[in-house]
Amino acid sequence: MLRFCAAVCAALSFSLSAGIVSAQDVTLKSHDGAVEIIGTLLGFDGEFYRVDTIYGELTVDGSGVTCDGPGCPNLINFVADVAISGSESMAEVLMPALLEAFALRNGFTVTRKDFEETRFEYHLSQLETGDLRARFRFHASNADEGFADLLADEADIAMSLREIRPQEAAFGYEAGLGDMSNTNRSRVLALDGMVPIVAANNPISSISLVQLAEIYAGKISNWSELGGPDAPISTHLAAAKSGFAQAVEDQLMVRANLAFQPEVIRHNRNPDLLTAVQRDPFSIGITSFSDTSSTKVLTLTGSCGFSLEASRRTIKTEDYPLNAPMFLYFPARRLPKLVRDFLAYTRGPSAQVVIRRAGFVDQTSEEIAINSQGDRLANAISVVGEDLTFEDTQEMMATLLGKKRLTTSFRFQTGSSRLDAQSRSNVHQLARAIEGGRYDTRKLYFVGFSDGEGPAKINRNIALKRAETVRDAVLAAAETANLERLSFDTIAFGEAMPMACDDTSWGRQVNRRVEIWVD
Missing domain, CATH: 3.40.190.10 (Periplasmic binding protein-like II)
Known part of the structure; x- marks a missing residue:
């Protein structure tokens, strides 16, 4: 915590030191000489300069300016540089596996350089020429250190086995990192439990x-x-x-x-x-x-x-209640193009294979036939009673018969209408699959379920509203999809198929869900 507080103080006072002469001082001038920006170079991604000035942090398009000063980067042999800090297991196992696969796929060689015990680098070089193209600098520690390094401007990406906490997000916002609790400031890289x-x-x-x-x-x-x-x-x-x-x-x-x-x-x-x-x-x-x-x-x-x-x-599916998504967090700043290409690769199908081979749970959606869901069907029969009739269960079975459930599911944060972290990631995973035509000519069913607290009719209505909320979020994210190639429906069965006991908050959380089924 002391390290985190020190990082907060450093981040909030950083702009006060901009006037001190530094090896990173630069002057950016527009080509017509009408605009001049003086400050401390915070980063260059091969396209844009990030400069700390008396007006605050500015991002400037490199094609419109010339750079003068000791901090100016080499524009001819630019090397993408990124600092990544946080979770030791992600730094030592998952990220190297993904980097090596990305390099092999894109014609790079990979070299690891170890420094002190918790710090190492991966260098990506052009296969034909041997020219260095990217430097990935790792600090393998923990989530606290990762977020502290972000605040101190000592890292560009934080690795974490937990979600960012409200205080950390508040400090990040005050330090100019943007709203780190927003969906576009984080990404679920892989899953664990x-x-x-x-x-x-x-x-x-x-x-x-x-x-x-x-x-x-x-x-x-x-x-x-x-x-x-x-x-x-x-x-x-x-x-x-x-x-x-x-x-x-x-x-x-x-x-x-x-x-x-x-x-x-x-x-x-x-x-x-x-x-x-x-x-x-x-x-x-x-x-x-x-x-x-x-x-x-x-x-x-x-x-x-x-x-x-x-x-x-x-x-x-998040049917198991103690899930542990593996997060990457990014502040509101541009990263070098090669780094952005790597991050885009981590969401693709080939990266999911690498994630699984590394021993973690990937996010590739799988289809589960209804005859492979015996325990769930037994649970459905066991809750038939006064409030939930056998006819309700028959209706559900008749609707789902012949269809398959996707492992892509959605759950909400406790006491909130906001999707939890894994579900927010699932929105984008499903949207990309729809955009890529994976479900063309098929029908997707957004099926809402609830816990058993309260009247069954009210629970069913709540479950339907949740299903509609998820459907709207997925369709909004699938911006380039041709929605005429597939169809959608939203239905709800409320408390008809419980996954866990309703007498604990964990059980109720598991039962409140939106599943995706396909015909």
């Missing part, structure tokens, strides 16, 4: 989210309270400052109105956490779905008997 694990010989195989939170709060301290042996529970988690641990806090502890007990054993490296859990039959840990080693992953269950297992498919 947070899973509870125990040693392979631990007899416990399932746990509720309430129980999991109470264990980490110290309210449940013995395995006998969960039907296991009479032995104390040893709790393990990532380091407190890691984005992963903060995501666990946000999604598990805060929603349970609980705090971590001081006795939680913290680990700086995930392999150390996995080893500790493997060796202690009375321990429990929370780790990423992408890295569980030989530990046993516990199934999440509820009082009503519904269970939720973490899998690549349930993480994609």
Whole structure:
């Protein structure tokens, strides 16, 4: 937190130092000499200068000016340069895999240069000439450091395993980075989940989210309270400052109105956490779905008997409640074209293959036949009662029969009409698929579901409005699509197909969703 506050102070006072002579001082003059801009060069992307002046930060088209001063870049042999800071797992595994694949696809060679323990660079050079074309500078740390580096103008992109927090976004706005909470200031690069694990010989195989939170709060301290042996529970988690641990806090502890007990054993490296859990039959840990080693992953269950297992498919659909999207955050500034090309590549189909091979969950939409959804159909039958009739369930089954569900789903933030982070990313993923003609000649159904709190008729109406909201967002994002090539419909079945128990906020959140089905 001290590092973050220092970055805030530095960012807010940065403009006061513009008059100091620096190696980055430049003078930009229009070709007719009528306009002259003097300031400190903050960046050049090969097309535009970014300059800190007495008027604030300005972005100037390089084709309309000449540059004079010690800070002027080399326009002939321009090298794209970008600083990326934040999540260690993203910096060490995911981003290098994507960079190497991008380089191979575009005729570049890749060289890694290591400096101190947490800093390294990837250099992309032209295959034919060996000329350096791009320099990707990494600072592998955590989400706190990534956002602090953005504020201090020491990074162009932040990597995070959690969403930006309101205070961080507010400081960023004051520092001139734009509204970092907006959709266009972030991107979900890949998906992951947070899973509870125990040693392979631990007899416990399932746990509720309430129980999991109470264990980490110290309210449940013995395995006998969960039907296991009479032995104390040893709790393990990532380091407190890691984005992963903060995501666990946000999604598990805060929603349970609980705090971590001081006795939680913290680990700086995930392999150390996995080893500790493997060796202690009375321990429990929370780790990423992408890295569980030989530990046993516990199934999440509820009082009503519904269970939720973490899998690549349930993480994609957000049916698994503890999801952990992997974010990139960008301030409101232009990046070099080659860097923009790389970021565009990360959204394409070939990048999704790389993401999956790197061990993470990609965002490629898959189709699930209705005969592969036995648990969901059983849940639908189990809730038939006074408020929800068998005819309601029959209507739903008749409508969905012969259709397939996409893994692209949409959920809203708790107590809000705003889509959650993964769903906002799904809006653009589905829009691009529509623009690319993937669903031409087919019909897309936006199907709304709700939790079971309140009258069934009202819940169904709310679910329909949510489905219409998602449909409108997707169509607005699909700006270049020829909508005459496919058709759309919005329908809702309310509480007819629950995924989880309604007696917790997590269960209700899972049940309130908009699914996409295709014929």
